[in-house]
Amino acid sequence: MRNVFLGLGSNLGDRLGYLQEAVRAIQGEQGETSLSPVYETEPLGGPPGQGPYLNMVVRLVTDLPARELLMLCHELETRAGRVRREHHGARTLDVDILLVEGETVATEDLVVPHPRMWERKFVLEPLRDLEPGLVPEDVFQGATGRVWKFGTVSADDRPDDHAAR
Secondary structure, eight states: OEEEEEEEEEOSSSHHHHHHHHHHHHHHHHOOEEEOOEEEEOOOSSSTTOOOEEEEEEEEEEOOOHHHHHHHHHHHHHHTTOOOOSTTOOOSOEEEEEEETTBOEEOSSOEESOTTGGGBHHHHHHHHHHOGGGSOHHHHHHOBOOEEEEEOOOTTOOGGGGTTO
């Protein structure tokens, strides 16, 4: 068993609801998890005109190898109705493998650790919440983007709870 960090983001539809459903599925399938707060962030890269994202990081303890984690990420995105129309375009749910303790992968469709995570405050801020010593201050200060604490995701939330937020 080892620590795995997944980055979750959404900027279409019920953003918080999509994050909640992904967290609920991860907790149901993997068990032990820790959740960062949710942050609202401006989009980085991609086509213009996108709305702000909600982002968070989930730490799970699992023995799944990176390839199986990638399949889980794609399954979560599919459940959320994600359609890949344009590179870095708006999405209902994006789930990225950030780090897998003790494992490095470099293939055409999967790179772990995530190759751009150290450049993005929307990844580093929630990662620091879960594992403060993992992100050096100078790396955080050099990262791009602005983040604002938005709230939290709770296992007790239900999708209908998000309509009023």
